[in-house]
Amino acid sequence: MIVDLARALHKGPEKDRGNNIGKLSILASKDTEDLKGSLITKQLSTTPLVVLIHASSKETSDNATASLCDMISASDNIRDSLLQTGFIDTFLYTVQSEPAPEPYIKKNLLQIIQRTLETGADPNFMADIVDELEVIKVESQAKPEDKIEKEVAIKAEKILDILLNGPRPLRQRLRYRRHARHVVRGSDGKPQIIEDEVPNPEIQKELMTVKGNLQNLESRMKSLEIETEELRKESGNLKDNKAFxxxxxxxxxxxxxxxxxxxxxxxxxxxxxxxxxxxxxxxxxxxxxxxxxxxxxxxxxxxxxxxxxxxxxxxxxxxxxxxxxxxxxxxxxxxxxxxxxxxxxxxxxxxxxxxxxxxxxxxxxxxxxxxxxxxxxxxxxxxxxxxxxxxxxxxxxxxxxxxxxxxxxxxxxxxxxxxxxxx
Missing domain, CATH: 2.60.120.920 (SPRY domain)
Incomplete structure (x- = not known):
């Protein structure tokens, strides 16, 4: 039934979309057993909603967002399949497109990402969007008069906080990151991401140990080079009657x-x-x-x-x-x-x-x-x-x-x- 509604939603007339969106949301919240099959089946139920989030009508986009959020809350399978079937790539493609998407589309896409994280999604699915979130936040903060842009900035900041400081922060950033990112505006007026070194005590201690080991190794290598050169010179001058x-x-x-x-x-x-x-x-x-x-x-x-x-x-x-x-x-x-x-x-x-x-x-x-x-x-x-x-x-x-x-x-x-x- 859910799959049939999803298909109708994707192909049906505009006037029926709101009703079908509601039905799809209700069914998803009540029973998700028929969505525990293949990724293709799950994708059929979410793709039409993702498409409608990009609709030229703000109302349609908002309704699709609300329905998809309900489905994510009702089913971990729906949430995970959404991330496994390219939603993050869709998000990046949309926000980086020219011309820029409408603010409500950015807000709604961010709402979906936030809901997946709040319902337990693995943050490492989101590793590729951190830089873009920082740019979005700065761009939207530069437009305080726009109510939707203000919401976009708040959501981007919230998602960044979950990704970097939440209960399950990004492993690679927690473990390997040695720089702090901030965004400045370049001469063309566009935000640019700048990296500054962070005086993390543990990392600094590790770096000092590695640096000391490298210095010792370099010193030893220089000594060996000198010894080798001396041996070469000596071997060139030594009489070697016994060898021949x-x-x-x-x-x-x-x-x-x-x-x-x-x-x-x-x-x-x-x-x-x-x-x-x-x-x-x-x-x-x-x-x-x-x-x-x-x-x-x-x-x-x-x-x-x-x-x-x-x-x-x-x-x-x-x-x-x-x-x-x-x-x-x-x-x-x-x-x-x-x-x-x-x-x-x-x-x-x-x-x-x-x-x-x-x-x-x-x-x-x-x-x-x-x-x-x-x-x-x-x-x-x-x-x-x-x-x-x-x-x-x-x-x-x-x-x-x-x-x-x-x-x-x-x-x-x-x-x-x-x-x-x-x-």
Whole structure:
């Protein structure tokens, strides 16, 4: 019956609306059992009244408001369904529309909101309207000569008081709000909401605790940054002989004395690698010097995928593209090709290889007594092993040091000559 009346109210002639509104109100107050079904059923009973609140006739709007208030008072289901089916959105849309609604429409919409709160509605349904209520209050207070606007201001203030200070205040504002809102008029004459900090003792105490913790954390982070930077600088200067060690592929033909000195026991090509491999992202500079030589010796790098055995020969065609060697005569060999331009070196000169696997392309630079050489290598494979090379019996080299660098020392030169690694 209620649903039928609601439909008639929505579609029927103007002259019958007052009578039907009264019937709907009476039925709702007497029996709401048939409104305990779906939200759609409940919405059918309230939507026509909400529409009529917006009527161009003040009398029709007032009658619809009174009837809807009676229904809200008679049924918690009606009240809750009204809030669950968009009444708050309707309110916001109406009061923010241009042109502004008639004052009696604002008053009646506020009356509905007030009634829902007075009958136990959850205030958190209203969280979105607080700012708008404050604006409405100020706008209406600015028109004291208008009786209805005066009522609007009173109702807006009453609702705000219930929402913010009532028995069930808004949880988020009670718990999280740290600002007080007030409204001022801007240069265009329209109200503007301004937020000022509130000296809430509990919140201030909480903020001071958090602030203190943040300051302690920032202080600790600065200390860690300083310590980290010092460690980086230190690690760049530390000698790291133990990190890199010499690997002897065949102890019958090459002897390792201690951890640094390597001597050939038999004549023949002897590639002596260092471990670990230098991998992508690293910068390493390794120094060695030849203590004795009677034939050709060299330094260089070999592809990390190659298995170095005692019989490995850099001259074999299958191996030529897997290694690069800087001969003592000053030429650099790779892939069977020779590139001149580097300085010949002698016994006891410090020879350095700086491998930069962090840059693109990956590079290898040679140094003789710290003097950077023009011929350098680009496009190194993802992993390489650094090596020293001996040939004649009694030839010998000494491992000086190895450094892991944060930044490369190679600067390049105007007469630089690039050798590309053959892929």
């Amino acid at each position: 060690r010499i690997v002897i592929p065949d102890p019958d033909v090459v002897r390792l004395d201690g951890e640094k000195r390597v001597t050939a026991l038999q004549k023949g090509p002897r590639l002596i690698p260092f471990t670990p491999l230098v991998a992508d992202g690293q910068i390493v500079k390794l120094d060695l010097k030849f203590a004795r030589r009677t034939s050709s010796v060299g330094i260089g790098v070999v592809n990390g995928d190659v298995n170095i055995t005692g019989s490995y020969c850099i001259w074999d065609s299958i191996n030529q593209k897997n290694n690069i060697i800087y001969w003592n005569g000053g030429v650099v060999e790779h892939g069977g090709k020779y590139t001149s331009g580097n300085t010949p070196y002698q016994n006891m000169q410090v020879l350095s290889m700086e491998v930069n696997m962090r840059t693109t392309p990956r590079t290898l630079h040679f140094f003789v007594d710290e003097a950077e050489q023009p011929v350098h290598i680009e496009d190194l494979p993802e992993t390489i092993a650094i090596f020293g090379y001996l040939y004649d019996k009694t030839d010998c080299f000494v491992f000086v040091e190895a450094k892991r660098l944060e930044e490369p020392t190679a600067q390049g030169s105007e007469d630089a000559i690039v050798v590309k690694w053959i892929k």
